[in-house]
Amino acid sequence: MLMESPDKSSSSYQLQSPGLSSSTLPPSVTRLWRPAAQRNLRNQWSKLASYKSQWVSSSSAGRSHATSLVNTDLSLRYIPSMELGVLSDMLDLRKKASAKLLKQQELYRSKLLSSYRDLVAVLTHMVNTSRSMRCYVKGTSSSPLVQFSCSSEDKNDAGDGGGTPVFAFWSISSFEQLADELVLMFTSELSLKRLLVVELFTTSCEAREVNEFCWLNELYPGEFDDLRKCNLFSEDTGGPVSPRLMAGKSDMPPLKLNRQPNHENLQVYLTTWLEELNIDTHRIDEMFAILEEEMHVHLS
Incomplete structure (x- = not known):
């Protein structure tokens, strides 16, 4: 569920995360912990801003390849009924044109898959970065030389500085x-x-290839391992988590792929890809504006 939008005019906006235990550090260590935690947070959020830009680029490329794939598929459908005019006497023209379009179709499928893999990679980086916000004491806090790390060496160190505000309020x-x-x-x-x-893929492939591109099959080797890292694989169903809209209250009904969607269906697919219905760009801009105010850094 999305959090309520904070008041941008107040940098004291507080987020609560119940259930996390805080570690208590000696005051002398806390004074050293804060600058280290500040550097780490600035680095991690700078990475998230960069990954956000990479997503936009990969998504745009994917939409372009999807459009080319749809156009090629429609051309293949219309070739048998096309009026060839003065070219009607050319032998095997339809056959040769179809063969060329099939090769283009295969190329665009490959490019679309590559863009999808790029999106998976970007999300994996985002997930890893979101889990690297904490700053842990390296070694013991009683050591004369205190160092910090992104990984915990002490089960009693929660990496949050005992709940101490890192910058001003958060x-x-x-x-x-x-x-x-x-x-x-x-x-x-x-x-x-x-x-x-x-x-x-199902729309544009040969009938014998349909089963290769079903929802429960990997689209590329190792995809399910990548989806597990993103919490998008269900061990209960043995397949990817069903898609849903962020504004929706439940998952979509069981997936029924349309083997021959019409022109309007295909246009809806392309528009859905372009609009990115689950990404609230206004909210993201708001989030980064609040973060920049809190951390005194430019992120985008």
Whole structure:
């Protein structure tokens, strides 16, 4: 569920993340912890801003390849009924044109799959980054030389500085909750885009290839391992999590792929890809504006 939008005019907006235990650090260590935590948060959010831009680029490329794939598919459908005019006497013209379009179709499928893999990779980086917000004491806090790390060496160290505000008002858990909200948007959108990829592949492939591109099959080797990292694989069903709209209250009904969608259906698929219905760009802009105010850094 999306959090309520904060008041941008107040940098004291607080996020709560119940259930996380805080570690208590000696005051002398806390004074050293804050600058290290600040550097880490700036780095992690800069990465998230970069991944957001990479997503836009990969999504745009995917939409372009999907459009080319749809146009090629429609051309193949219309070739048998096309009026050839003065070219009607050319032997095997339809056959040769169809063969060339089939090769183009295969190329665009490959490019669309490549763009989808890029989106999966971007989301994986986002997930990993969202889990790297904490700053842990390296070694023991009693050591004369205190160092910090992104990984925990002490089970009693929660990496949050005991709930201490890192910059002005927010604790580590507040930054984590905002990162979770951001990642959830892209996670939901990737699942929806996977549905569109499967549908477009099924539409454009030969009948004997249909089973290769069903929802429960990997689209590329190792895809399910990648989806597990993004919490998009269900061990219960043995397949990817069903797509849903962020504004919806339930998952979509059981998937029924359309073997021969009409022109209007295909246009809806392309528009759905373009609009990115699960990504609230206004909310994202708002989030980064609030973060920049809190951290005193330019992120986008």
